[in-house]
Amino acid sequence: MRYEAVIGLEVHVELQTKTKAFCGCTTEFGGKPNSHVCPVCLGLPGALPMINRQVVDFALKTGLALNCKINTFNRFDRKNYFYPDAPKNYQITQNDFPICHDGYVEIETSDGSIKRIGIERIHMEEDAGKLMHTSKGSLVDFNRSGVPLIEIVTKPDIRTPEEATAYLTKLRAILFALGVSDVKMEEGSLRCDGNISVREVGVTTLGVKSEVKNMNSFKALEKALGYEYRRQCEAVENGERLTVETRRWDDSIEETRLMRSKEMANDYRYFPEGDLVTLDISDEWIERVRKTIPELPHEKAERFVREYGIPKYDAMVLTLTADMADFFDEAAKEAKDGKAVSNWIMGDLSRLMNENGTWIADLKFGPRELSGLVAIIKDGTISSAMGKKVLEFMFEEGKDPASIVKERNMVQVSDEGALLEEVKKVLAANPKVVEDYRAGKTKILGFAVGQVMKATKGQANPTVINKLVAEELERLK
Template identity: 60%
Template sequence: MEFESTIGLEVHVELSTNTKIFCGCSTEFGGIPNSHVCPVCLGLPGSIPMINKKVIEYAIKAGLALNCSIANNSRMDRKNFFYPDCPKNYQITQDKFPLCRNGYIEIEGENNKEKKIRIERIHIEEDAAKLIHTENGTLVDYNRSGVPLIEIVSKPDIESPKEATMYLQKLKSILQAIGVSDCKMEQGSLRCDGNISVKEKTCIKLGVRTELKNINSFKALEKAFEYEIKRHIKAIENGEKIERETRRWDDEKGRTSVMRSKEQANDYRYFPDGDLVAIKISDEDVKRIKKTIPELPYEMAERFEKEFKISKYDAAVLTSNLKIADFFENAAKLSGNPKSAANWIMGDMSKFMNEKSISIEDLKFTSSELADLIKLVDSHKISNNIGKKVIEEMFETGESPYDIVNKKGLAQNNNEGEIYEIVKKVILKNPKSVQDYKNGKKKAAKFIIGMIMKETKGNANPEIVNKLVNKELR
């Protein structure tokens, strides 16, 4: 039997406002437990919420960036459920009248073809408190309660865990670029729920779906979805019944487990929130907010391809983070060598940043100093290998490449006469290697070249060394 999976994602994004959605409490991450709270976000009797205008603007901005239509009339609703992280016993959210509808983003699907993933809706809501489970019981921190969220609900257009990851990565890059969220998954600013069903390819009707809750990394998303798809397939093959339920992913054990039976929408008994007025958005409001949307990552990637003549892959990697994209663009223009700038950033710089767990904004040197390094290599004042030593020093000290080269005497020797004398000297000292070369062992030339580079402390121009050694060994 052949099977196919159908996936829809519900992505919860914490908005980067200074205060919560219905009160003036801070949204700052961390802090002493239950210190960023007030009667409103604690749900105390008699407290009255008031909506944060910035939340509405950020949600509209996200909707426009994701090709949604914006509702002129919207409202807030109460979603009723009983859980310790929800002190009012209801969550203020949006049900039938969300702010944004009918959007989409495009990802690269099978055979490198663009695939459109439709977005059903984007609505605003308040976050719940954080539960901390201990050996002695469960603790509740209400600092997160009332932090503003947008929930982005996709249509079931995703067919594989890989596509789900690509969708979420692109979504993240767009939201970061427009500045509505920092999307720090490790802090819970971006969380993902997935609805998954599996059926035989010949079957028209979709399979029974299960929901995976609160996935907070790309690696976990792909592993969890792959596990769940295999679980569904095994159950179908064994003739077992698949229950409609909510499950959690255990990253350590590498499996999902049941949390609860999946609720239906009518279980929540939605009704309009009587304390909050209706939301009315004018066309002028939408036009004003649209003007604040910068160049989006995929638009920037297309421009980089054309303007800097770099590959589609390089452009996609460099624009996945706006700070990296800005760093690259400046270095590319100042150095006049965009391909080299891309190679340094995606190669040595990326390696060092990963090793040191730092981001591009934490670097001790600037994009103009990377451009200076590229110019030193391109003008043959230093070799590419010496350049690798220089950039490592730049990471450590923040000194300019010119100062490092001058201080450590790393300038490349391009004097052919001087290099020729060293070549002759090394060849005379290694007659066996010369004879090996003449006997057909071409690797012997590499040994001699290595000895010459050692003799010159790596400063001899490698092109000149190669040319002279090949000439002498003929």
């Protein structure tokens, strides 16, 4: 029997505001435990919350970027639960009136087709504190309590762990480009829970779902959903009764483990938050926020393919970070040769940055210098092989390529008379090359060209050398 997974993701995004959702405490990561707190985020009696307007702006910005409809009437609710990291014994969130709903993100599947993943809702809420477990007991740090979050909930449109990873990867890139979050999964700024069930292929009803928590990386997300799919398929095959559960991903053994039976919405006893006013979001407010949305990574990638004629893969890599995308955009515009610029960035420049542990923002030269390198290769001043050496000097010294070529006398030699003498010397010193060529071993031509390039310290024009070596071997044949 064939089964398919039905997956929906709940992504919690920590917003990059300076202060918390409902008080003036800093949202700065780290700090001495319980030092970024006040009566409001500690839930002390009589303390009253106040809405941080930037939280609303960031939620709106995200919703608009994810093609959502906006609820102009907004209300906050209390989600009641009794955990040690929830100082008020409830969380301020949105239940009945989320700020955004019915959006979508488009991903590219493994077969190259475009699939639309629906966004059910986006709502604003506050984060809880952080529990730390030691051999002597458990401690709680409330620095994170009250930090603003948005929760982005998909529709059950995802069918494979790979699609889930593709969705989260694209979502993360969009959020980072918007500037609403630093999306650092290692610091908890982006956290993902997955709801997964299985059903027979062709069946339209949903199976019994499990919610998998503690997926703090793309690799963990893919592994956890893959494991849970196999576990549930096996259970169905064996006639076991599945129940709605909350499970956690244990990375050390690469398995999901039961945490508790899954709470239902009525377990939380939602009711309106009486200490906060309702929000009426005007069309003017929405349009003001819309104007702050930059060109998003996937839009930029599509433009790069369209304007510069580079492959989709190149465009995808070049838009992984805003700095790299901007660097390429400016250099390609200047050089009027997008593919050449892309090759240098994705090839030798990326190699140099990886070897030195640096980023585009750390470079000592700019896009104009890289376009200059492309130009002097194209006009024959230097060869591509020499260009690699010039780029290394640019990386180390930050000088423009023309100055480096002049200072080091790296100008390419194209004079056929002078180069023919070098060709004759190499062939005279390597008589076996001529013998092999006479015997029909034409591949030896490449070896001969390499020897001439070596003799000229890479300054010979390789096109001219190829021509002269071929002509001379034919003459001696």
